[in-house]
Amino acid sequence: MGGYCGYLANMGALAAGADAAYIFEEQFDIRELQVFDLLTVFGLNCYRNENCNENYTTDFIYQLYSEEGKGVFDCRKNVLGHMQQGGAPSPFDRNFGTKISAKAMQWISKKLKETYRKGKVFANTDDSVCLLGMRRRNLVFQPVAELKNETDFVHRIPMEQWWLKLRPLMKILAKYKTSYDVSDSGQLEHVAMHSPKEAETGAI
Incomplete structure (x- = not known):
């Protein structure tokens, strides 16, 4: 859900204590999918925004983690869909x-x-x-x-999104070495993200 807006994925990841949330507003590549030590990590939890990337689909990420975790851990995927819209009104x-x-x-x-x-x-x-x-x-x-x-209007999202200021908090809680420059408008101007293992080995 969410189209090109990563709000639901980011807030869901923050609330659930996820290890990563892949969103359209913060472009990522294969390196962001490799930052985890998949052979030793337990309980890897990732969220993906609906239209965050044309090629790195939910199926692709699921197959990648399933392949890397063979014999070590099982991988499951769950497309939340309309369940994210809530149930009975509070x-x-x-x-x-x-x-x-x-x-x-x-x-x-x-x-x-x-x-x-x-x-x-x-x-x-x-x-x-x-x-x-x-x-x-x-x-x-x-x-x-x-x-x-x-x-x-092309992506049906505001040009400035207040919730992007919460992205560093999510990365910090996921124990990543991060450095962010966040403008007053809430836009991420520079992002550096490294896994704890990369920081230890100097592979940055």
């Missing part, structure tokens, strides 16, 4: 749904009063087409016209 979900619905209806009622003239509705300004979302714990209406400069 009290928070219900409360948030009520608040956002009420906010939307208030906005629609206000706009109808502003644009209704002589039996017709004149909705020809930028603020008549808005997206309602949460920013810094506030519900904010933002004109769709403004979002054009902030959105990657």
Whole structure:
């Protein structure tokens, strides 16, 4: 799930204490698939974002780990799919749904009063087409016209994603030697990732 957005894979990996999360926003190659000492590690746990890489598919990674682990460990894959979308709504979900619905209806009622003239509705300004979302714990209406400069429409993701600031935390918890330069916008500008074994042997 998630398309080109690695949010679900990253947060799932962080919550589960995974060893790696392969995402579209942080391009990777075969070296990132080899950073684990597959013959000695126990309980290797990896997450993969739906469209993170055209060639390194879930099947490819599964077959790679299965081959390397022959006689040492078994490998299983699980495509979570719609299970990630959650089950019964929590009290928070219900409360948030009520608040956002009420906010939307208030906005629609206000706009109808502003644009209704002589039996017709004149909705020809930028603020008549808005997206309602949460920013810094506030519900904010933002004109769709403004979002054009902030959105990657090809991949259907924001150009700046706040959750990328959590990537270093996931790598640190997975006990990797990491160095990150994270911009104020949350984008990863430089990434160096090495396994504990590589750091010990100097194979970096």
